[in-house]
Amino acid sequence: MNQDYSGSGDPARSLELLWGLQARPTRGPKPALTVDRVVGAAVKIADAEGLSAMSMRRVADELGVGAMTLYRYVPGKGELLDVMLDSAYAEMPRRTVEGDWRARLDEVARENREVYLRHPWMLYVATSRPPLGPGVMAKYEYELAAVEGIGLSDVEMDAAVALVNGYVHGAVRSAVDAKQVIQSSGITDRQWWETHEPLLDRIGDAREFPLASRVGTTVGQEFGAPYDSEHAFEFGLARVLDGIAALLAER
Incomplete structure (x- = not known):
């Protein structure tokens, strides 16, 4: 399976682009584009x-220029992806919220979720080597401030932020995947459940699988589907924050 990675391009060129340090083109016609465009x-x-549709040629077509023109601004797809990620992270509003660390960390989670839902392609990029641009750095500073003091x-602060971000990433990816199933199949979760529910008595033995039968039926009746992304997100986020609260209580 193909996987896109941040940090896959030339690190020096990526940092130049991220921080606006690259030299302006000096040869050829007057620059008609900018890195931001x-x-x-x-x-x-x-x-x-989706990210699979994004190529240097496709971007050039979108801008109405030749593919080679882009290379005067961005050396390749790897470096371009780094700047795309950083620009998306820079969109986080980094709101100030009233309350304690739990309220602040809850807001961090929700802002990350907003960004992922706006740019779902980000969920399919491995970022163990994150682009160290101004957007990423401002995001990290904001997130750490939620648990400062x-x-x-310091190591636990980083781990707490990573825990919350990792949870959000997984939860939103599951929600996006579920939405894509609806789009590709043309069938809503409720329609899927209503089609399958009458058949469950024929294929499921409640005596052999009593818990699965009871709980699965209850969930299906509650949400009209086998899964509800909103409920799953809220329940999981609360439990993650509960875990951090338990750690602090031990101190």
Whole structure:
């Protein structure tokens, strides 16, 4: 399975693009584009059609220029992807909320969720080597501030933020995948459940699988589907924050 990775391009060139340190083109015709325009076009394509549809040629077509023209601004897809990610992370509003660390960390989770839902292609990029641009750095600073001074060590602060972000990433990816199933099949979750529910008595033995039968039926009746992304997100986020609260209580 193909996998896109951040940090797969030339690190020096990526950092130049991320921080606006690249030299302006000096040869050829007067520059008709900017890095921001190139990135904006790439994000537009990825938002609408997924990252697999985004290529240097496709971005060039979107901008109405030849593919080689883009290379005057961005050296390749790897570096372009780094800047796309950083620009998306920079969209986080980084709101100030009233309350304690739990309220702040809850807001961090919800802001990350908003960004992923707006740009679902981000969920399919491995970011163990994140683009170290201004968007990523501002995001990390904001997230760490949510747990600053609450009794965690620096390593634990980083781990707490990673725990919340990892949970959000997984939860939103499951929700996006479920939405894509509806789009590709043309059948809603409720329609799927209503079609399958009458058949369950024929294939399921409640005596052999009593818990699965009882709980599965209850969930299906509650949500009209085998899964509800909103409920799953809220329940899981609360439990993650409960775990951090338990750690702090031990201190």
